[in-house]
Amino acid sequence: MDPNGFKDFAGEMANFITNYLENIRERRVLPIVEPGYMKPLLPTEAPQSPENWEDVMTDIERVIMPGITHWQSPKFHAYFPTAQSYPAIVADMLSGAIACIGFTWIASPACTELEVIMLDWLGKMLDLPSAFLSSSGGKGGGVIQGTASEATLVALLGAKAKMINRVKEEHPEWTANEIVGKLVAYASCQAHSSVERAGILGGVQFRLLDVDQKYKLRGDTLADAIREDREKGLIPFYVVATLGTTCSCAFDNLEEIGAVSNREQVWLHVDAAYAGSAFICPEFRYLMKGVERADSFNFNPHKWMLINFDCSAMWLKDPSHVVNAFNVDPLYLKHDAHGSLPDYRHWQIPLGRRFRALKLWFVLRLYGVQNLQKYIRSHVAQAHEFEALVLEDPRFEVVAEVVVGLVCFRLKGSNDVNEALLKRINGAGNIHLVPSKISDVYFLRFAVCSRFSESSDIQSSWKEIKLRAEEVLAEQPNSK
């Protein structure tokens, strides 16, 4: 493809993208295809000779769009949002053209340096304690991980290495494997599945602890668990506090958990994957009270801050534990400037990394902090608007406190009727929600997701839910 072909193709793609996004409401949010739908639509082998880009463009509607779940639609209320914006797409074009791999500083100084500066900008936007920021001149600093799952795992591996070293000093006769067998980590039973998975990947025990009536992990519960485990000869080493759980967007009591973690000298990691974006608004920062006690903090601008996936921001007060855990330094990666700025390959699971800081830079500059705050506030207002609609209808109940952009609700009554309601909603495919369950109570999660979402979308979605609820209730044996 020559440069002019590229310019034409990219221009046509920009047209396609704006048409797709600006008219996304008109598409059925959930596809109706069956598994395997695509196979008959494509050849079984790659073509030997090049095709025209015009044919590829045509195939997007023919092959791809029928199988797309439209995450960017205002009718999409499943999971949590995944972010997207025009400036981020253009930034990724540039990243794709430069196509450097930023595993060391010298491999592309701009790639490392912009990331350091952007994580400082972002940390200041959240008012993170200065111990997390590179600009403080201390050890702390930020890094872009691919996902929150990786951040949780990276912190766990750092905490594990740190504890193994500490225990070895006290018990030089113990092998690393003996120590690992005693290590135990903690999180709320409401923590994301990737937290439990980090324990599996890291080969350590993970205890998922009970929550209070508001689904929050409390300090006393953690303290009791740590005491029990120490009595059994185990070694507590890592705690994950979740700010904004996936099931119900509950916020663990970070202040209490932080006090216990610090007293017990275990690594405290904060997983604010979804809700962390809200902390750019001062009025939501009460939810992260106690963050100064954490060792690492993570949230995903790629969820709710208009930066395209993958951009998971992580800060560490002392990255040396992670760096030492991961460092395997061959000659072909050594360079003279070693040490003056981070070599980010030691901060993450993969070795290679794209120039992802460009997305942050473009979005922060082209929106500005005020518009990003406005965006967060508008989603929270829409969640409360939906909450009010649910509360007005006596057939429904709200099952968890609405704090930011998620409303958990259900029809009063059995789990079965709520399962039937969800099945009908998704079957109709006009809007898309996913369920959750806490303490055997099944409920529906309504997340405000799209950057195109407005009050009128909330009203439409609610109408759709009421319509499907009426159909389901009419079919109930006791409704006659």
Added chain:
Amino acid sequence: MDPNGFKDFAGEMANFITNYLENIRERRVLPIVEPGYMKPLLPTEAPQSPENWEDVMTDIERVIMPGITHWQSPKFHAYFPTAQSYPAIVADMLSGAIACIGFTWIASPACTELEVIMLDWLGKMLDLPSAFLSSSGGKGGGVIQGTASEATLVALLGAKAKMINRVKEEHPEWTANEIVGKLVAYASCQAHSSVERAGILGGVQFRLLDVDQKYKLRGDTLADAIREDREKGLIPFYVVATLGTTCSCAFDNLEEIGAVSNREQVWLHVDAAYAGSAFICPEFRYLMKGVERADSFNFNPHKWMLINFDCSAMWLKDPSHVVNAFNVDPLYLKHDAHGSLPDYRHWQIPLGRRFRALKLWFVLRLYGVQNLQKYIRSHVAQAHEFEALVLEDPRFEVVAEVVVGLVCFRLKGSNDVNEALLKRINGAGNIHLVPSKISDVYFLRFAVCSRFSESSDIQSSWKEIKLRAEEVLAEQPNSK
């Protein structure tokens, strides 16, 4: 940013990109900035109000370009190539607009199904055994990982889980931790640093084995190591064979290693990160003889097949070991279509994933297999052209067999003189190389990297190397 603003901005970025890439030879390949160069060029905080995209465009030359190591330049011969092409950039624009997260089939069926089909296309292009392909109707199939490091780790974790289960059947009285303490994995001492790192992350012993005179791991060496370890009571469970090492692009003897691995019932993973792209040309497939004995196979189209990072292709004959090792299934991720097509979240370390198969689809269609083969062959020919230039000059020697696109060479003489040569080459910054060392012999690695690279670039790079060599040799005490 409104749709028209986006179209203008994207159009201007497309112009910038073509100007950048088509004239990339004119730029100094290595930047001359000092660590910290960017800090004074940027504000210390994000702007409160939005800026203009035109100002952001201007800042690319002012802030970013001075700190870029130009990986796409024909003067870049460091590491291995990282791929880039116009069709891949346009595919990423579409991926950024759809912005779905493909962690389950239902989360966007097209995202999963295109990946299944593209990995079949690609597997057929390499003539992989059908047991690796989804289209064979068996258990096998492919997945796009972010990097080869992750593929090595994923395979290791699958192998670990498989072996723990097997040993537990024989020794139900052993704890998982006791078993893990006995596990041992193997690779060549020439394997990539990420292989050793996978052992650290997975918490198991990794033995790096000696190689023969051609830097290949041989079957007998592996068999001896396994026997020794079994005698010590250890449990061999995982072998990584490297096809195209980073130091010298050596190819382990896969046929021998495969026979030993199968006989000893240890998981065999093939890491062909860089060189695997060459297997789309039949004349290079002798290098992967024995691949039918492997359990998993991985190479990076994002290195040498014109697909932008991140696109690391991995095939598994039986993904169930990995899936079972990683599976932590919460309700909000369950869906009815479960089981009929892969839920790729169980095949990888992160939970979330972008729509990366689009890049493969666009590039395979818009180049066609023949042009991709032509591209590989042109790079290999350029490597041999460089090799011939080195061999013609009696002051130099070639230190490893040139098989595909890497030439390892040095000045005859001390390591010091070669270190001085490399320092001078990179100091001048007209071309960029990195060193390596095997058995205390320091040498320079010359990789053909850029998609713009032509014979004339090879000639220029060689001229530059000769010039710097003359400077260095003139300074040697015994040259007077």
